[in-house]
Amino acid sequence: MRFRITILSILLISTLCQSQTINSWQTKISDGDTKRADMGNWSDTALYNINQDSNYTLFKKQSISLQPSRPKQKYRIIIKPNRTFQQMQGYGASMTDASAYVLMQLKEKNPALYDYTMKKLFDTTDGAGFSFLRKPLGSSDYTATQNYYTYCDQKSPDLALFSIDHDKKYIIPALKETLRYNPSIKIMGSPWSPPAWMKTNENLIGITKDEKEAGKICKLKPEYFETYAEYFVKIIEAYKNEGIDIYAVTLQNEPQFDAARYPCMRMDANDQIKLISFLGPKLKQKNLNTKIFIHDHNWQLHPDDRPVICGDTKADPVDLCHTILNDPQAGQYAAGTAWHCYSGGTDAMKQAYKTMHKEFPDKLIFCTEISGWGRNRGQWFGDINWTMQHNWMGGPQNFASVSLQWNLALDHKFGPTLRDDSAAMGIITINTDTYKEVKFEREYYAMAQLSRAAQPGCVRIQTQAKSTDPNPEKLDTIAFKTADGKISLVVYNSNPKPHGFLVECSRKYFVYNIPGQSIATFIWPE
Numbered sequence: 001m002r003f004r005i006t007i008l009s010i011l012l013i014s015t016l017c018q019s020q021t022i023n024s025w026q027t028k029i030s031d032g033d034t035k036r037a038d039m040g041n042w043s044d045t046a047l048y049n050i051n052q053d054s055n056y057t058l059f060k061k062q063s064i065s066l067q068p069s070r071p072k073q074k075y076r077i078i079i080k081p082n083r084t085f086q087q088m089q090g091y092g093a094s095m096t097d098a099s100a101y102v103l104m105q106l107k108e109k110n111p112a113l114y115d116y117t118m119k120k121l122f123d124t125t126d127g128a129g130f131s132f133l134r135k136p137l138g139s140s141d142y143t144a145t146q147n148y149y150t151y152c153d154q155k156s157p158d159l160a161l162f163s164i165d166h167d168k169k170y171i172i173p174a175l176k177e178t179l180r181y182n183p184s185i186k187i188m189g190s191p192w193s194p195p196a197w198m199k200t201n202e203n204l205i206g207i208t209k210d211e212k213e214a215g216k217i218c219k220l221k222p223e224y225f226e227t228y229a230e231y232f233v234k235i236i237e238a239y240k241n242e243g244i245d246i247y248a249v250t251l252q253n254e255p256q257f258d259a260a261r262y263p264c265m266r267m268d269a270n271d272q273i274k275l276i277s278f279l280g281p282k283l284k285q286k287n288l289n290t291k292i293f294i295h296d297h298n299w300q301l302h303p304d305d306r307p308v309i310c311g312d313t314k315a316d317p318v319d320l321c322h323t324i325l326n327d328p329q330a331g332q333y334a335a336g337t338a339w340h341c342y343s344g345g346t347d348a349m350k351q352a353y354k355t356m357h358k359e360f361p362d363k364l365i366f367c368t369e370i371s372g373w374g375r376n377r378g379q380w381f382g383d384i385n386w387t388m389q390h391n392w393m394g395g396p397q398n399f400a401s402v403s404l405q406w407n408l409a410l411d412h413k414f415g416p417t418l419r420d421d422s423a424a425m426g427i428i429t430i431n432t433d434t435y436k437e438v439k440f441e442r443e444y445y446a447m448a449q450l451s452r453a454a455q456p457g458c459v460r461i462q463t464q465a466k467s468t469d470p471n472p473e474k475l476d477t478i479a480f481k482t483a484d485g486k487i488s489l490v491v492y493n494s495n496p497k498p499h500g501f502l503v504e505c506s507r508k509y510f511v512y513n514i515p516g517q518s519i520a521t522f523i524w525p526e
Contacts, residue, residue: 280333
């Protein structure tokens with residue numbers, strides 16, 4: 001009798017395993033090059049339409065089945081759901097003034113293509129499910145307006161002239177649209193500059209080297225720290241009144257770069273401490289739960305920021321974060337650190353993130369900016385491989401819980417922008433001559449693979465590779481346990497050859513053969 005029950009149990013387990021389907025997506029990176037060769041840039045036939053990916057393995061959905069027993073396989077990926085790390089908040093980009101403008105123009109001029117585009121970006125069933133947006137508070141270098149702006153351009157020490165009317169034209173509508181497609185999206189605000197009248201150089205843009213050597217500085221005037229803190233509060237409250245919650249703010253975009261010919265400002269550790277010490281209590285007093293992040297700059301000093309000009313020594317970024325987080329007043333209000341990828345390699349990234357996690361385990365780590373760039377970009381693999389290592393996969397492997405690109409959307413002329421040197425690529429490019437084509441750039445396809453796996457609330461879990469081959473071609477992996485009890489796994493094969501592997505997790509198994517230079521994502525019930 002006992003033998004019969006055992007046989008029945010085995011059969012039942014076998015049936016359940018066979019009936020469980022694994023949802024999977026695959027991006028074969030070389031198909032991006034093939035697609036570009038097939039379609040070129042833009043054409044009268046509008047090839048970059050709602051069917052543009054039909055013939056390519058680019059974030060292509062598939063399905064496979066779990067197997068009832070462990071097959072023999074040389075290379076095994078073992079997932080350990082009980083070994084947990086940071087909770088993820090997701091992937092996304094910045095809704096710049098430029099991005100919001102071109103998206104709202106697309107909605108007006110081509111509603112069907114707009115709907116297709118937004119679903120591919122934000123839908124959690126059929127799209128990438130991007131779940132985090134960064135929003136410049138006032139002008140960044142990517143704006144569709146003729147002039148840079150803030151929310152209080154005329155001098156008004158009591159902020160009586162404060163207004164977010166500019167954002168009501170197309171930025172707030174664009175944000176509301178993203179929330180319609182994905183209500184779980186979180187929004188982080190970052191200023192590029194305070195109003196000019198609050199600054200020592202009384203200009204939104206930065207200062208030149210010659211000006212700095214002559215004694216000019218580009219900082220917040222001492223008498224306006226509290227006013228500037230109130231400015232942040234007003235922004236958060238005004239957006240709340242529009243039905244949009246600002247989840248977090250950074251104090252200053254790239255605070256060690258004060259020489260930009262677009263809005264910028266120098267904010268050293270002492271200035272960040274002083275501003276947090278005003279802003280933190282004000283947010284608490286108003287019962288606003290908006291989190292405060294510090295730094296919002298590179299893992300190491302950019303070469304342009306290293307020279308000491310007129311006594312201004314710019315601190316090592318990790319040391320700067322230590323100083324702020326160890327301050328008894330500022331440290332209690334700072335929720336974490338924000339980082340950009342423009343200076344420093346993977347070693348610098350790992351050192352920064354692991355140091356922050358080890359010494360401040362309760363503080364969050366966000367990667368808030370990196371931009372695709374280049375008028376004549378080469379093959380897809382080079383760009384994707386670099387950013388997989390530095391941001392999309394490498395960041396979360398080292399305790400980052402947010403991974404963002406720069407512009408969400410730009411036009412086919414690398415704008416709109418007031419810069420004259422732009423070669424920036426958004427996650428998508430909109431042909432604004434016709435509004436008949438939207439090109440999903442290489443960044444989209446790689447990020448979509450990670451975003452599907454790392455939806456908000458999931459927790460990173462341990463993966464381990466074992467092989468019977470003494471010199472195996474290694475695969476890069478990251479896995480998560482989702483909020484609804486599923487396991488998700490991303491496998492990245494940077495090798496040129498295909499690679500077979502077995503995945504095993506909680507006595508469930510499946511075998512997969514991933515093409516060379518490809519990314520695959522898998523989601524299944526634990």
